[in-house]
Amino acid sequence: MNPLVRWFHQLGSPPYFDRFAARWAPWSFGAGALVMAIGVAWALNLLAALPGVGAWFFVPSDYQQGDSFRILYIHVPAAWMSMFIFGLMAVYAAIALVWRIKLCEILAMACAPIGAAFTVITLATGSIWGKPMWGTWWEWDPRLTTELILLFLYLGVIGLYQAIDDRRNAARAAGLLAIVGVALLPVIRYSVVWWNSLHQGQTIRMFGQSSMDPSMFPPLIAMVIGTKFWFIGSLLLRARADNLDREAGKEWVRERAAAQEATP
Amino acid sequence: MNDTARPVRMAVAGQPPSMPGAARALLVRDLRLLWRRRGDAFQPALFALIVVVLFALALGNEPELQARVAAGVLWVAALLAGLLALDTLFRGDAEDGSLEQWMLAPVPLAWLVAVRTGIHWATTSLPLLLATPFLAELLHLPRAQLPVLLAGLALGTPLLSLIGAVIAALTVGMRRSGILVGLLALPLYVPVLVFGAGSVAASAQGLDPVGALLLLGAGLAVALVVAPLTAAAAIRISTS
Amino acid sequence: MNDTARPVRMAVAGQPPSMPGAARALLVRDLRLLWRRRGDAFQPALFALIVVVLFALALGNEPELQARVAAGVLWVAALLAGLLALDTLFRGDAEDGSLEQWMLAPVPLAWLVAVRTGIHWATTSLPLLLATPFLAELLHLPRAQLPVLLAGLALGTPLLSLIGAVIAALTVGMRRSGILVGLLALPLYVPVLVFGAGSVAASAQGLDPVGALLLLGAGLAVALVVAPLTAAAAIRISTS
């Protein structure tokens, strides 16, 4: 068998996944926290105080927005994550529906609360940013509205998952909703293009010509990477908890719990 | 008579159902039920009327203000009426066990779902569509915008019904889905509303509303194929 | 222990229930059920939020227009959310036979109905009330009008719940009341809406809103006494 396929099959077994998640979740969190700390420090020009190399780490103020633009380093990564996680959730859900892999059900459902949290962060930071920029917390602008609807979709997935009694059916039903909801993602992405919008248009491009000052880039990249690690950490943690909960009463869970008690 | 691909030893000579036959049986049944409860056919239209009246009352007596919000209010009323009627799509059949028999029938579940959704649209949204010119008049909608509004509703309400069928199917296993249906359906309804209400707004500003209407039509075409299949899958998941 | 007016030969020594005891049992039960389905507690507020979103979208992005209709939209949203939640008031208990046991309990049915309605208000309308300042902000409601709106909703939503209890009781015997509840309830809701939205409109025009609020309060006082008795009678009629 292809080693990758074999590894995937192995990972699908609940005890193996439990061990895998227990091992890697702390590392992911650690890496995420570290990279994000660097990114924030960089963005706030804390690193610029470093002796000697400080100038390398200087991020200038925006010529229009002054320092308030620095909230971008939370807002934009969170916004990207909110959409990325929804897509990932739908992919897991589709795999779970077609091949009935239980681990994928668990992973898909573990995505939802994390994605919802990122969506809330996007909305909150956007609102905070909007007050100085547009003079109002909220506007019925296409991008803002579609992001709010993304939150509703997340809440719908979570609500449906909790409303159904049997966990596997619940995960499959909620997964189907997630797949249907994917249609919203391009609407969010291109809302600024399709309708005339208050919101900033496509300014940042990872590849090709970007309309942002190059010195503003590196902290953003750090934040994007940091949030990814952080997400992997919480995904593993949540999936592990759900996995243990579903398997409660099985032999290996009892063994592991006993081992845990033996070594406090 | 025995025409399965892989022959089953059919002990009993009989007539298997055909897809048109099953659709006709479903149609006859639903029309009979509707006739038994004639009043129910007008309920969605009445509900929309009440929403419109509530709005007119809540806004106070300002015809000019009403005219500006008329198209929006009518779209929201249609949407809410459709939402409320959603619960009757499969729930009755689930509670008395009919849905089990649908799943066990030798015709595709998606076909039954599609037929049922069609009948449901014709008996709940169509009356509303017919009442729209009257409701529009109540809210002083400018006459010129009426054709656009009607075209939008004619394309949009079947789309809403099809999207709603998926949501209704997802929640059919639950005892009391209550407001959850609304929570799940409305985000998916939003694009329809945006394009529907947007087309009227465009025509009010003298712009061309055809683009938005075409998008609604494209959505409808896609949903006609995809929604029944998805809803059938959802029914199987949520009733097991 | 045996304290009926006309003594019944009680074969079995036992503790008859007291009115506070029954109320407590009902409260504990409903809170447990709510805790089991925690998410449901936020659903009416979320539904109102969605209605607000729909309206804002349907009206287009015109803050000034939105501010003018904000109070009306919020009242209609509260009213529709209450309407949707109405179905959960007695229907669940009717379908699983609990309502039969309420009728057969040695405590007055009207008392149980009153307690249940109170709990229902606290678990569906109260969260909505708490969310109102936020929703008002979304629609750019002028800050000065917020206290009047809140006062109106605080008096109006319990009144809506009590009126709704009567309607829910009347339709509880029906299989699928669906939209009928809405049809019966909305006309009765209209006066509440007129005074509620009217009070905000008055304050917007610099007039005194207290008169309208007092009328709501008076309505509430009357309904507190009359509605449970009426609803209890309606339950007995509609389940036989």
Next chain:
Amino acid sequence: MAASGQPIAMTDPAHPTPPLLAARDLCFSRNDLPVFGPVDLSVDAGEALLIRGDNGAGKTTLLRVLAGLLRPESGRIEIDGHPTNTPERTRALAYLGHLPALKADLGALENLDFLCGLHGRRASQTPESAMRIVGLDGYQDALARQLSAGQKKRLSLARMWLSPAPVWLLDEPYANLDLDGIQLVNRMVQAHLREGGAALVTTHGAYAAPPVRTRELVLERAA
């Protein structure tokens, strides 16, 4: 079992005790079509009344009229020899119908707790002891929705067992129960009667009745 084993006679000892529950000339119609004709019945403490009849004979309807869920067209219902109205009967009657009166999302024990709060309970019993008696030990925390048809029936029987009412109205208590469950019903009825209670039981006659003092009422389809 309850402490007061003996029924407490409240009537003049010179006269014979009136029956615990009696109905005189009871009629019920739906849409002006009689469902059951004039029925006379009476049960005394320590007695069971077996109501037999074919499908559609009106057994369920009769029990619902007696319980007070339906209003009789004519006739009267007496408790201890006194004509009573519906609220007065609630203290004397406990009803087990086709619907289990269980909240699907509550645990078995929580359901019983609520029903005790509503109907009161026997001094000698607790929800826990009742669950043991009906053979649901170990299911205390199972949600009602997760119980099978027969397990739900058993939980409803536990509710009857907890009720302080002397007269039991049981509508097809045997349906959905296994052999063990059928014996359980019989034992429970027997114990209840021994304590001075009475029971009305509808049945299609397919089961052995419990070995107690039994009257019988046969309903026939009207019209």
Next chain:
Amino acid sequence: MAASGQPIAMTDPAHPTPPLLAARDLCFSRNDLPVFGPVDLSVDAGEALLIRGDNGAGKTTLLRVLAGLLRPESGRIEIDGHPTNTPERTRALAYLGHLPALKADLGALENLDFLCGLHGRRASQTPESAMRIVGLDGYQDALARQLSAGQKKRLSLARMWLSPAPVWLLDEPYANLDLDGIQLVNRMVQAHLREGGAALVTTHGAYAAPPVRTRELVLERAA
């Protein structure tokens, strides 16, 4: 009764006929707790399979898995020796569950009409004749909501009688029926088997089984 009295064997006459319905190693779990363990069963034309078990043993669940309403966790279900998926089984199976599948607002005959449209019907039967057979003559126009518990059950039996499917899955067909009704079920099962059908019947064992060639499967509560 159907014209084709003899089963039509489609398999090679040199080999023994495979059973009409068979299940191998069938397992079902809810929330990862097994409801029934690995079950093997088979019924052939002319045979009945009696599924016995206490309350909560999993009888209803087993029938629903066989019918295709629930998806087994593992194992396979064969018709005529061929493994089948759910849609393929629909032609071979007819299911009578706890819910009657009747629209309350339709007349008895109208209900049967619809169900025939959905499932097809035996060439030799009409809804009218089926209603006569189950003893509901005179109730053709009665709305389903006005039927008593037993009458509804009889109407559901009429639906089974009309179905062209050879295998009947009957979940507690005797519940709510009077003695006459119980005999009716037995007579119907007997006639169906005589025509080459098969029947799976769950029961608590409280009733006499019909006098036909019978296999038995006893389910025990898992865990």
